Amino acid sequence: MTVALDADFFRRWMSAVSAAVDREADQLTELDSAIGDADHGANMRRGLTAAVASLEEEAPSSPGAVLALAGRRLISTVGGASGPLYGTLLRRTGKALGAEDSVDPGRLREALRAGVEAVAQLGSAARGDKTMLDALYPAVEALGDSGDDFGAARRAAEEGAAATVPMRARRGRASYLGERSVGHQDPGATSSALLFAALADTAGTVATGESA
């Protein structure tokens, strides 16, 4: 069953990400303290809380406008590496979604692909560098051609995050550690997995007709 995803769906997605990040903030910070600077949880929480507040206040009416606003808020409230990167992910995805009132999952998948590409370009990073990209790329692929295999995307993101453990970091702070970055899961890849888990949860409530 293919559903049309409206602005409300995207708002609920963002709320679900925010809730998940709230719940997992300490865990994200813990991962970041092993190979980074112990702020990823606080960063994501601050940004998403601000984004959700803005979405409630401004209530943008299109999916594209929702993600673009959320992205802008991340950029102007997070700082660090994750602020511009996640901000760009959402902004570019939103831009690619255009101004329509609702989009189908295939369209979302293409937009996400553009968003992830923008992240890779902004951060000059590639798959295997032990970053959020190692969760984002496989997740977008796993959405499938019709773009609605949200469950697969969630699993792919989680596996992608787990697969960063043996990697040696080549981008971001963890790269300073050289070999010592091996053996730890990347915090950004972990938060990306939360992004897709929230997407699957949100889609699940749509598919079964539940309200959020």
Add this chain to the structure above:
Amino acid sequence: MTVALDADFFRRWMSAVSAAVDREADQLTELDSAIGDADHGANMRRGLTAAVASLEEEAPSSPGAVLALAGRRLISTVGGASGPLYGTLLRRTGKALGAEDSVDPGRLREALRAGVEAVAQLGSAARGDKTMLDALYPAVEALGDSGDDFGAARRAAEEGAAATVPMRARRGRASYLGERSVGHQDPGATSSALLFAALADTAGTVATGESA
């Protein structure tokens, strides 16, 4: 048996104090960290090491000169409260001993009495203030009229030091603690007990004819 105490006796006394302080330095510092600033052991060790070195180098020929030199060295190497106080104790005692080649114990006792008085005056302190005076006064008294009851003086000094435990300090750093100074033994009284223990040990080797 009354013996005449010569310069060599006084040098050996000072060496014995130095050795005792070396041995007990950590313990003195430990006591000082409870109600002071954790330096009494290092202070006494530094001063007595310097004093003994000077005594070896200059080899003063009279008991009075030995104590006066030791006292001056304490003053110029220790610092803190104990430097001027112990320095004054030894200098004044030395001065009171005069320039003779040897002195009898009764004379030493009178000289020590003058030295202890000088300490009390310099520090504006009295018995019961929880200071070195609480070991010094009883020790000098216990030397007896003939001044040769060194064993009794040692015991009196030790008891005097132990008796500082329940006192509330009224002089020195410990006084800052008010009621919280109660329950700890005064470090200066403890080092004074070492002074008299070393005197008894030195006298013991004289009495039994052992050499140091």
Add this chain to the structure above:
Amino acid sequence: MKMLINVPETVVTDALRGMAAAHPELTVDVENRVVVRRDAPVADKVGLVSGGGSGHEPLHGGFVGPGMLDAACPGEVFTSPVPDQMARAAAAVDSGRGVLFVVKNYTGDVLNFDMAAELAEDEGVQVARVLVDDDVAVVDSTYTAGRRGTGATLFVEKLAGAAAEAGAPLERVEAVARQVVESSRSFGVALSACTTPARGVPTFDLPPGELELGIGIHGEPGRERRGMMTSGEIADTVVDAVLDDLRPDLPVLALVNGMGGTPLLELYGFAAEVHRVLGERRVAVAGTLVGSYVTSLDMAGCSVTLCQADEELLRLWEAPVRTPALRWGI
């Protein structure tokens, strides 16, 4: 870990309120997190703007004032500030002659300052950017995010600040900054980890009897752990690491920097050892600054930055400066 704070969420704005109270010579916009010298924009002067995560104080806010920065933008603890801050700062200090962003080389700082530059340029401010990347503990290769920016930031801000104060145009101020970056290298050592307010426990475990070599200034672990060393041995290791990468044929300016939790008494003793090693290596020292200037909260440890200085840089170093943390000549 106990801290002298209200709640972790407000440490940065609380500190800004304190700066406002203590430094009437600065304009502190607490809400927007920008510290600006009171007389900005100074007519006909290139503006110097820096910023970065908080927790490195006095860097950068303590370096705002005549002869150094025009504005500083503090982020959350160890988190780069957001573009809006730097864009606002640029607008506040631009006299029409352009603004130089002094950016420590971290992914977050680079990305956020780049975005800020776009915003500022949209508003008609000419922006140049210099990246500070002096930390030789990081191998500068395509396999890393490049060397980190640490102690050399102080030299860049002081020397480029003096050039700007003297009326140099943007290209010249930028060129001075670049020269300082190219002439400066640093290396740091931690004796203890630091504790961020948000986390509340040390960022890594450093057992008694061990130290961490090649640390950054964000509480990250370093590249290597070693048994405890004496101050003299640490000086040998640190200075040699720096000289491995920088072979000065001119006199150097030396920053003997405390990481925050190291007493000044120890730091001066370490400075003596640094001078000993530099003498043994036949490196002439033109000036030495000893203090905790580029810190990691309460981390115990030290870093050494050497900046090879020609006559002009030395002149710029001597030039008057008047900031909360660095002040001479005025």
Add this chain to the structure above:
Amino acid sequence: MKMLINVPETVVTDALRGMAAAHPELTVDVENRVVVRRDAPVADKVGLVSGGGSGHEPLHGGFVGPGMLDAACPGEVFTSPVPDQMARAAAAVDSGRGVLFVVKNYTGDVLNFDMAAELAEDEGVQVARVLVDDDVAVVDSTYTAGRRGTGATLFVEKLAGAAAEAGAPLERVEAVARQVVESSRSFGVALSACTTPARGVPTFDLPPGELELGIGIHGEPGRERRGMMTSGEIADTVVDAVLDDLRPDLPVLALVNGMGGTPLLELYGFAAEVHRVLGERRVAVAGTLVGSYVTSLDMAGCSVTLCQADEELLRLWEAPVRTPALRWGI
């Protein structure tokens, strides 16, 4: 506890070697442990000499220079210096107009400075002495050694130093110093104990979740232990303790002082709270100095010193000063 030292026995002389290396404007006699401003004795100027145990850096050596101290004498860590040091310093700085000893009120300091005064007077130097006793945590009565000297020492050295620099005679310099002492009070709080090099473990146990009120600057325990408080609550407690003893009807100079291990970020946040409390208590603030100036090695914590200042003291405060740790106007 790890330290950046060689061996505990040489920490003081190592630090003096470092001061000598970093500060060519000072004459550092490492062997005799005296730090003197290079141009001493300054013709026709009263000499200002201070000193005390080491471990409080930058106090006192960091305050030697034009407008402040002529010489400083560092003792061992937390141990007053010996009389020979102060006598030597007095001889080095006396221009014939006499010397003022600035002495923090501790039994050891008092006794050693008194002996030094005797020695100096034997050499024909006229010596006056001022005792600094500002710490309201100690009840000043016949049952104590009197209030301790802590943060007010900075104000005494700065303000009397300015008077001396301006050419005031010994009695006047002494009178200024006394006025500052009478007008200043302090109170301190520890969040952690400090560790002396000789002992190597913290001087007292301070469990997580507790702090110590009314501490001195020698790692002594304070008078009272309390559950952990916020920065705002600490400011209320500390400022009120000071104002209990000092009821200013003039504006105050405020020193918001870190004990050594407290990050500047936290200290500025605390300064904001101190200002808030002073505002609530209707005390006007004429100037605020924030930093770790009178420290206890690596102790985490803070103290507040308030000095009620009339027009003349404010003028002396503004007067130029040029020392390693305090510098403005020149």
